[in-house]
Each structure stands twice: as structure tokens, then as C-alpha cells.
Amino acid sequence: MREHGTSRTHLRWAALAAAGALALTACGGDAEKEPRPPQGGTASPGVQLPRLDGEKLQVAAVWTGPEQENFTKVLKEFEKRTGATVTFVPAQDPIVTFLGTKIAGGAPPDVALLPQVGALVSAVQNKWAQPVGPEAQAQLDKNYSAGWKSLGAVGGTQYGVYYKAANKSLIWYNAKAFEAAGVKPPKTWKELITAADTLSASGTPAVSVAGADGWTLTDWFENIYLSQSGPEQYDRLAKHEIKWTDDSVKQALTTLGELFGRRDFLAGGTSGALATEFPKSVTQTFTGGDRPAAAMVFEGDFVAVNIAQTQAKIGEDALVFPFPAVGAKAPVVSGGDVAVALKPSKGAQALLTFLASPDAAQIQAREGGFLSPNKSVDPAVYPNDIQRGIAKSLIAAGDDFRFDMSDQAPAAFGGTPGAGEWKALQDFLANPSDVAGTQAKLEADAAKAYGN
Known part of the structure; x- marks a missing residue:
């Protein structure tokens, strides 16, 4: 079994759930009352960067659309400060395979942003990744909690900078659709199913x-x-210390089937859900007035980027509540993208230093749909109260979270389109009654990927 080295950072989780619920509850319809900070954000002495005149860098990430456009603004500021020229290279999932092809061809990017802990471990094991330099380490020590630093380390050596975080325990909803149906945000899974029935x-x-x-x-x-x-138990399954045929997995899939098994609950029914990509899942929830394609969409804080592509206004038309409690406590699952240098160059290390500073994060935070684990980022730069509240709750919680389980897994199981966990759960969405078959497939794929 491969050790991902993340469970030691996962201390407690109730504090973040409580903080997140409080922050989101407080973010009613006053999302735009605080003024948007002027371009440049709050006063900052600025991180010191070397001059890199004439140096050309490539940065690879799987980001597309508004997320890529907003990150490009960060790279433009880096160019302005250093004199370097930076090119964004769109990557494909699984990014480890994409990078392997680039490296085999002798043309690796200088820096890559990896969306899975498992991808970071693979990059280190393949001897692709460079340890962070002293300047980047100084920014990490100044601006990050121990948990987020540890997630970017492998075998005790710091390789990555967690530039972007995500709270993946949020459900966004169309305020008009809820009002028309007389539905209130649910706090438990049972209430969610009841609300879904009323809405449909x-x-x-x-x-x-x-x-x-x-x-x-x-x-x-x-x-x-x-x-x-x-x-x-979550940590044990994440490390494949228990099998996917365990009764706890059966219980979770059976619960999920209560939602997925009701075709009338799903926008477009089962076939429509299977054909819907993430951006559309958001935009179709916030178009159509009080008769959208669906009343709710589940995903992280980054949903705000896609809401911005509609006419809906966050805090008025688009509201959010924490993922309802299924057991005793509401869950808080986090994710993130870690920046890693793939070349031993001055430019790559300078970019890691910049990305570990509040200067870089505040540029993208201002655009919305972005959450930084950097505790030195001024919350005022976030564009509305909802995103500001989500950011504050993340920082206030420190190390009290659980990291995305599939992102901890080997990419062959937890991060590959059309394979492993992704494919098994798509098949489950198509046939939610086949809990045992789904478990068997998950376990077979996990055993192969983990090597145990």
C-alpha cells in the first residue's frame, strides 16, 4: 500500500463544520454591502522577487475557462514584477500522465499545479519534483498552517505550495426556486430528501x-x-486499510442511492445527469428565473466562478448552505491544487515564492470562485459576503478538516476519467440499486491501484 502521508494533518473536523455553518448562515442577502476593494487590494509591502528578464517559464494546470483566465492575471503580475515571460499550458486529466509525456519528450513545464495529493506523491516518486527553495519555504512558514504545509510535503521534504483550496461541502441553491416551493435550506440528509421531494x-x-x-x-x-x-473510518478507507466491500461503504452508497435513485429529483433524469458536465450543472441551476433546470447544485466554493457566467447574483439569487449532516455531524471535505517546481531553475522557485505569498492569492481571490489557504490573505478582497465567510471559516479552522479522499488515492483509482472510482460511481448513478456490484468494482480497482 502506498503511503500518502496526509492523515497526520487531519486532527478534528467539528470546528470547521460549525464555523462554516455560522459563516454561511450569516451571509443572507447582504452579499454586496461591503465595497469591493480597489484594484491592487489592501496595502502590502509585497513579496521580494528576483529579476528574471528574458527568462521564459511554462506553467501547467488542468484549469479551463474563467478559472484559467483568472489565474492568468496572477501570472501577468509575476511577469510585471520579474520581467519573465510565462506561458500557461492547459493540461489534461490525469495530469500525471500528461506530465509524464512532457518529461519523456524533454519538455517539462517549469511549474505544475497538481489537483491531487496522489499526483504529488507520484511526481516525487518519479523524481520529477524539486524541493521548494528557502524563499518559498519562508513564505510558507509565514503564511500557512502546519496542516497545509504538511499536505505539500512528502517524506518530510517540502515539495509543494498549496495555492488554491476548496470547501467541497457546500450546496448552492436557486433562491427563487426555493421560495416558489416554500422550501427552507435543510440541515440533515433526511430534510434534504424531503426538500427534494417537495421541489420536484x-x-x-x-x-x-x-x-x-x-x-x-x-x-x-x-x-x-x-x-x-x-x-x-474515513482515513482508513482513504489509505485502503479497509476494503470498499466494507459495510460502511454499503451504507454510504445506499444513502446516496436515496437521491440518485429518484430520477424525478435529477435535472434531465438519470440520462441527463450522466450527460451533464460540471459547468453546465451550475449554470442550468441559475438560469430560467424561478423555473430553472434544477433548484440545487452540489460542489465547492469554486461554483461561484460558474455562477458568474449567468445573470444570477450571489447573495440574492444564488445562496448556499453546508452539506447536511448524514450522521451526528455535518461533513467538511477540503481539496486543493498544489504548485510544484519540475525544473531546478531560479524562475520556477521565484514563481513558487510568489504563489506562496498573499500577493498572488489576493489577485485571484478578488475575481471570485477562488479560496486560498494562505492565512495572510485579507478577507476583504473576496468579492461578496458569502465567499468572504467561506474563506474566514477555512482560515479559522486551522487544520480541522479532511482532505478529499479520491485526491489522496493513486491517480489510477481516484483521478482518471473513465476509470477507477470515477467510472464506478458513474455506473452507480446509472443504476443506484446495484450497491454490491459497485462495491466489488471499487474494491477491484482500488486493490490494483494501491498494490494490495
Whole structure:
């Protein structure tokens, strides 16, 4: 079994759940009352960067659309400060395979942003990754909690900078659709199913599920599993210390089937859900006035980027509540993207230093749909109260979270389109009654990927 070295950072989880619920509850309809900070954000002495005139860098990430556009603004600021020229290289999932091809061809990017802990471990094991330099380490020590630093380390050596975080325990909802159906945000799974029934009976399907993107289905499962079985069991399954044929997995899949098994709950029914990619799952929830394609969409704080592509206003038309408690406590699952240098160059280390500073994060935070684990980022730069509250709760919680389970797994199991956990859960969405078959497939793929 491969050790991902993350469970030691996962101390407690109730504090973040409570903080997140409080922050989101406080973010009613006053999302735009605080003024948007001027370009440049709050006063900052600025991180010191070397001059890199004439140096050309490439940065690879799987980001597309607005997320890529907003990150490009960060790279432009780096160019302005250093004189370097930086090119964004769109990567494909699984990113480890993409990078392996680039490295085999003798043309690796200088820096890559990896969306899985498992991908970071693979990069280190393949001897692709460079340890962070002293300047980047100084920024990490100044701006990051021990938990987020540890997630970027392998074998006690710091390799990565967690530039972007995600709270993956949020459900966004269309305020008009909820009002029309007389539904209130649920606090428990039972209340969620009741609300879904009421919404669907009113003529608006309850949930927009991005079934074409398997990673969203892993997030559904993880939130249910964490709340239902608890953090210790979650850690054991994440490391494959227990099998996917365990009764705890059966219980979580059966619970998820209560939602996925009701075709009338899903926008477009089962076939529609399986054909819906993540961006569409969001936009179709916030178009159509009080008769959208669905009343709710589940995913992280980054949903705000896609809401911004509609006419809906966050804090008024688009509201959010924490993932309901399935067991005794509501779940809090986090994710993130870690920046890693793949070349031993001055430019790559300078970019890691910049990304570990509040200067870089504040540029993208201002655009919305972005959450930074950097505790030195001024919360005022976030564009509305909802995103500001999510950011504050993340920082206030310190190390009290659980990291995305599929992102801890080997990429062959937890991070590959059309394979492993992604494919098994897509098949489960197509046939939610086949719990045993889904478990058997998950275990076979996990055993192969973990090597045990």
C-alpha cells in the first residue's frame, strides 16, 4: 500500500463544520454591502522577487475557462514584477500522465499545479519534483498552517505550495426556486430528501448532478461517508486499510442511492445527469428565473466562478448552505491544487515564492470562485459576503478538516476519467440499486491501484 502521508494533518473536523455553518448562515442577502476593494487590494509591502528578464517559464494546470483566465492575471503580475515571460499550458486529466509525456519528450513545464495529493506523491516518486527553495519555504512558514504545509510535503521534504483550496461541502441553491416551493435550506440528509421531494413535486427537479464528470460523484460519496462513518473510518478507507466491500461503504452508497435513485429529483433524469458536465450543472441551476433546470447544485466554493457566467447574483439569487449532516455531524471535505517546481531553475522557485505569498492569492481571490489557504490573505478582497465567510471559516479552522479522499488515492483509482472510482460511481448513478456490484468494482480497482 502506498503511503500518502496526509492523515497526520487531519486532527478534528467539528470546528470547521460549525464555523462554516455560522459563516454561511450569516451571509443572507447582504452579499454586496461591503465595497469591493480597489484594484491592487489592501496595502502590502509585497513579496521580494528576483529579476528574471528574458527568462521564459511554462506553467501547467488542468484549469479551463474563467478559472484559467483568472489565474492568468496572477501570472501577468509575476511577469510585471520579474520581467519573465510565462506561458500557461492547459493540461489534461490525469495530469500525471500528461506530465509524464512532457518529461519523456524533454519538455517539462517549469511549474505544475497538481489537483491531487496522489499526483504529488507520484511526481516525487518519479523524481520529477524539486524541493521548494528557502524563499518559498519562508513564505510558507509565514503564511500557512502546519496542516497545509504538511499536505505539500512528502517524506518530510517540502515539495509543494498549496495555492488554491476548496470547501467541497457546500450546496448552492436557486433562491427563487426555493421560495416558489416554500422550501427552507435543510440541515440533515433526511430534510434534504424531503426538500427534494417537495421541489420536484412543485415542477422543478431538485438537484443538478454533473454525472459526466466523475470527480463530482466522488465528492458526493465522500461527504456522506465522512458524516456517516466518522473521520477515523474515513482515513482508513482513504489509505485502503479497509476494503470498499466494507459495510460502511454499503451504507454510504445506499444513502446516496436515496437521491440518485429518484430520477424525478435529477435535472434531465438519470440520462441527463450522466450527460451533464460540471459547468453546465451550475449554470442550468441559475438560469430560467424561478423555473430553472434544477433548484440545487452540489460542489465547492469554486461554483461561484460558474455562477458568474449567468445573470444570477450571489447573495440574492444564488445562496448556499453546508452539506447536511448524514450522521451526528455535518461533513467538511477540503481539496486543493498544489504548485510544484519540475525544473531546478531560479524562475520556477521565484514563481513558487510568489504563489506562496498573499500577493498572488489576493489577485485571484478578488475575481471570485477562488479560496486560498494562505492565512495572510485579507478577507476583504473576496468579492461578496458569502465567499468572504467561506474563506474566514477555512482560515479559522486551522487544520480541522479532511482532505478529499479520491485526491489522496493513486491517480489510477481516484483521478482518471473513465476509470477507477470515477467510472464506478458513474455506473452507480446509472443504476443506484446495484450497491454490491459497485462495491466489488471499487474494491477491484482500488486493490490494483494501491498494490494490495
